Amino acid sequence: MNKTSIYGLTSDQLTAWLTERxxxxxxxxxxxxxxxxxxxxxxxxxxxxNTECIALLEESFYxxxxxxxxxxxxxxxxxxxxxxxxxxxxxxxxxxxxxxxxSVCVTTQVGCNIGCTFCASGLLKKNRDLSGGEIxxxxxxxxxxxxxxxxxxxxxxxxxxxxxxxxxxYSNMMDFFRVINDQKGLSIGARHITVSxxxxxxxxxxxxxxxxQINLAVxxxxxxxxxxxxxxxxxxxxPLEKLMPAIDYYLExxxxxxxxxxxxxxxxxxxxxxxxxxxxxxxxKRHLSYVNLIxxxxxxxxxxxxxxTKKAIVEFYETLLKRGxxxxxxxxxxxxxxxxxxxLRSKQIKKDKVTN
Ligand code: SAH
Ligand code: SF4
Numbered sequence: 001m002n003k004t005s006i007y008g009l010t011s012d013q014l015t016a017w018l019t020e021r022x023x024x025x026x027x028x029x030x031x032x033x034x035x036x037x038x039x040x041x042x043x044x045x046x047x048x049x050n051t052e053c054i055a056l057l058e059e060s061f062y063x064x065x066x067x068x069x070x071x072x073x074x075x076x077x078x079x080x081x082x083x084x085x086x087x088x089x090x091x092x093x094x095x096x097x098x099x100x101x102x103s104v105c106v107t108t109q110v111g112c113n114i115g116c117t118f119c120a121s122g123l124l125k126k127n128r129d130l131s132g133g134e135i136x137x138x139x140x141x142x143x144x145x146x147x148x149x150x151x152x153x154x155x156x157x158x159x160x161x162x163x164x165x166x167x168x169x170y171s172n173m174m175d176f177f178r179v180i181n182d183q184k185g186l187s188i189g190a191r192h193i194t195v196s197x198x199x200x201x202x203x204x205x206x207x208x209x210x211x212x213q214i215n216l217a218v219x220x221x222x223x224x225x226x227x228x229x230x231x232x233x234x235x236x237x238x239p240l241e242k243l244m245p246a247i248d249y250y251l252e253x254x255x256x257x258x259x260x261x262x263x264x265x266x267x268x269x270x271x272x273x274x275x276x277x278x279x280x281x282x283x284x285k286r287h288l289s290y291v292n293l294i295x296x297x298x299x300x301x302x303x304x305x306x307x308x309t310k311k312a313i314v315e316f317y318e319t320l321l322k323r324g325x326x327x328x329x330x331x332x333x334x335x336x337x338x339x340x341x342x343x344l345r346s347k348q349i350k351k352d353k354v355t356n
Contacts, residue, residue, distance in 0.1 A: 006035065006061035008133025010178050011185065023053050029184075031057070036229060038141070039147055045333055062086070066137050071145075078333045081142065085110070085134065092162055093138040096333045097144075101144070101156030101192075106138045109164025116219075118233045118263060120299045121163040130164070132175030134275065139180060158188055160195040161217070167195075167203035177214060190214045196261065201238045201246035209353055216250065217259040217292070218243075222269050223277035231269065241272045244281070251288050251329035258285075261295045266307040271312075275319035282325055291320055291327035296313040 009017065015028035027049060034046040043049075043057045057063075068084040077097040083091055090238065091107040110127040114117070139155055148155045160166045166173045173195065180188045196217040197203065207216065222228035228235040237322055247258060262278065264270045282289045287310065293316060296307045308316070313329060320327045 005133025011148035032202045059256045103157035105159045107162035107170045108166045114234045127170040132172045135176040157192045167197040167200040201242045204246040205220045208253040220260045257288045266306040266308045270308040275316045279323035
């Protein structure tokens with residue numbers, strides 16, 4: 001029988017699964033507590049759970065299906081994990097420390113089909129989607145790592161900004177949210193969770209219709225179609241005239257602020273002209289917009305791009321600000337390790353190819 005990750009089950013699903021197999025309902029609550037409050041890493045450590053129930057769980061589920069391949073620690077406290085999945089695929093997860101808490105950046109797919117021309121994750125085509133359990137397990141693994149350091153630290157924030165396009169793995173992403181949001185479990189509040197999409201307009205409509213308060217970020221990167229298509233192939237399928245109405249629908253439906261991500265590429269999309277175009281594009285939704293300017297993190301394979309100069313970054317920022325657009329420049333985390341999403345994985349795969 002094929003085992004799956006125990007973390008893929010919501011509390012209701014775990015209860016149903018156990019009761020269908022003759023276990024009492026309170027067992028499910030005990031198991032849930034061992035998983036998410038006491039956070040054991042082996043079913044046999046669930047001391048007040050009967051052996052029959054433990055045997056059932058062991059037979060059907062993994063409690064640790066990810067294997068730590070590489071752990072890189074940065075001087076600023078950022079920790080980057082390269083995990084090996086059961087099928088041998090590699091994924092990345094990053095823990096970042098901020099003054100407001102500990103944030104984990106999770107991966108949703110093995111590779112990415114969107115193929116943005118600046119991104120290390122898109123270098124390798126999508127091999128498969130991650131299951132909801134595999135996404136939850138990334139957080140559990142990081143939390144276990146923190147637990148083992150004995151400092152009583154808790155993961156408090158989640159950004160779905162690792163490898164992959166989360167809206168291309170929509171239902172597993174939603175399962176993941178349900179598990180980590182559970183108040184008797186990790187209890188990570190929806191307002192502390194942000195999901196980033198490259199702009200799959202049809203899924204933005206679906207997301208707007210969900211009754212949840214998770215934050216949405218949209219990777220815009222350019223204020224006009226010509227430039228956006230050059231930087232992100234997905235703009236052919238979802239050009240601005242499809243993307244912007246989806247965003248307007250989301251704003252109207254939820255009244256929640258959207259973050260627009262804008263990666264600054266030297267002499268490509270960082271001129272004053274583009275800043276003015278961007279301000280115009282967002283002018284009618286200024287009150288619900290925040291632009292996050294991201295200094296490009298160089299990727300070896302994308303040597304056509306360079307990071308914008310400090311001067312260009314400041315000018316871009318000030319042009320937006322002058323036009324009433326809320327914005328900020330992303331502060332880099334872990335720049336002394338392979339920080340940009342997908343870099344550690346693509347380097348490891350290259351290394352494996354050389355050594356095999
Ligand atoms: N696929 C989703 C989420 C993952 S990418 C999306 O594209 O939104 C998350 C963010 O990482 C994106 O905004 C992207 O712009 C940023 N990113 C990717 N490669 C980068 C690089 N080389 N330097 C800086 N940011 C990068
Ligand atoms: Fe995929 Fe996001 Fe990278 Fe684009 S930026 S290739 S959508 S992971």
